[in-house]
Amino acid sequence: MEVNSRRPTLQDVADLAGVSRALVSIVIRDVPGASDATRVRVKAAADELGYRPDNAARLLRQHRSRLIGVSYVAAQTFHAELLDEIYMAAERSRYDVVLSAVSERRPDSRATRTLLDDRCEAILLLGSQAPEAEIVDLADKVPVVVIARKMSSVHVDVVRTDDEAGAVMAVNHLVELGHRSIAHVDGGRGPGAQERRQGYRKAMRAAGLEPRILPGGLTEEFGAAAARSMVEGGLPGAVFAFNDRCALGVLDVFLRAGISVPGDVSVIGFDNSALAGLAHIDLTxxxxxxxxLGGAAVERISERLDGGSGPLGKDIVAQPQLVVRGSTGPAGH
Incomplete structure (x- = not known):
């Protein structure tokens, strides 16, 4: 038996329904010009043949792809959660999303080049660590929105959380619990790390406390290394980690060393990822x-692509929110 693998066309639907190709096009596009009976007949024929509109070809004729490229860090849980919101926002704006991951062996430049090759009309960069000059150069080619990173350039739109305010919230929470020795495991050169360090120092000075900053990073390994140095060199009363994954590394080392959280040391993270809410982690x-963040970024892209773009260099800032769980408690608890 011969199998016909050819994709059904408008003409195939027209032949089966016994109408003109132009009339089929009217029905498929759902525009005025066909009777109810004709619409029923055409749709039945399309269903029987398995016809689906070729949106890619249609958009190509319009010189549009309606694709938003998203470059993200594969290892970041927060990015995965943010992607879900971007998908939903893009669907509401009638765009599709193309993903390109950044990893240790796949730099930002390779990820964005793939998105350009796929004819993405605009690009969202999630927590990109690429040099600012490289991002500005990319913005000369297509509209770019950077998410979760502060930028000084007026040529790139930014959607971010107020990282400095979030760090102040974290320290103030610990101070209110009576803690006087509060260490910060920082994020190295990660997006938002500088602002969180600034917020930490600001809140510590305001409370009359001496800052203690330990080198860290974006993953559990960095948090674990910082925790081991604290176990060996003297425990603080509380630890504010750069993000939740870094905090998990701290918790793991403390647990293995028999250090009680929050009994001996309180620990607080950043991002409020799904991991933080797990019962056996219970991370503030x-x-x-x-x-x-996802909605505002897609909305800004839509503004740029569909008209009424306004001035470049928008800095859209969201306020953070402290979520208190069981990993923080009163000093000397």
């Missing part, structure tokens, strides 16, 4: 509004 964390 500074939350980011992923629905707002």
């Amino acid at each position: 964390s500074v939350g980011q509004d992923t629905a707002f």
Whole structure:
């Protein structure tokens, strides 16, 4: 038996329904010009043949792809949660999303080049660590929105959380619990790390406390290394980690060393990721509004692509929210 693998066309639907190709096009596009009976007949023929509109070809004729490229860090849980919001926002704006991951062996430049090759009309960069000059150069080619990173350039739009305010929230929470020795495991050169360090120092000075900053990073390994140095060199009363994954590394080392959290040391993270809410982790964390961040970024892209773009260099800032769980408690608890 011969199998016909050819994709059904408008003409095939027209032949089966016994109408003109132009009339089929009217029905498929759902525009005026066909009777109810004709619409029923055409749709039945399309269903029988398995016809589906070729949107890619249609958009190509219009010189549009309606694709938003998203470059993200594969290892970041927060990015995965943010992607879900971007998908939903893009669907509301009638765009599709193309993903390109950044990893240790796949740099930002390779990820964005793939998105350009796929004819993406605009690009969202999630927590990109690419040099600012490289991002500005990309913005000369297509509209770019950077998410979760502060930028000084007026040529790139930014949607971010107020990282400095979030760090102040974290420290103030610990100070209110009576803690006087509060260490910060920083994020190295990660997006938002500088602002969180600034917020930490600001809140510590305001409380009359001496800052203690330990080198860290974006993953559990960095948090674990910092925790081991604290176990060996003297425990603080509380630890504010750069993000939740870094905090998990701290918790793991403390647990293995027999250090009680929050009995001996309180620990707080940043991002309020799904991991933080797990019962056996129960991590106090500074939350980011992923629905707002994803929605605002896609909305800005839509403004740029569909008219009424306004001035470049918008800095859209969301306020963080402290989510208190069981990893923080009173000093000397």
